[in-house]
Amino acid sequence: MNDSSNAMYVAFNFACVVGAVGLLCISRWLAPVDLSTKGYWGMGVLWLSGSLVNLVKYRNDDRMAREAITKLENARNEKLIKDYVVGGN
Helix, strand or coil: CCHHHHHHHHHHHHHHHHHHHHHHHHHHHHCCCCHHHHHHHHHHHHHHHHHHHHHHHHHHHHHHHHHHHHHHHHHHHHHHHHHHHHHHC
16 A cells, blocks of 8 residues: 555545544534533543544554564574575585
């Protein structure tokens, strides 16, 4: 996936999140409940959003760490094979 398609994917997801939050705010505003209940709903949405951002960040960090370890292991294995082949001649 190149940078332009990645940027378009991020922009699309950002627009979807903004749209969803906007619609959620409108529905919360129009809900026939007390203001305190609307506040609890708002806090729940805020905390859930923060938790989802953290989950995605930690999963991404874990994936990047696993990729780095795999690259190091592959480089080490290549060096071992190269030393063995060169040392064998």
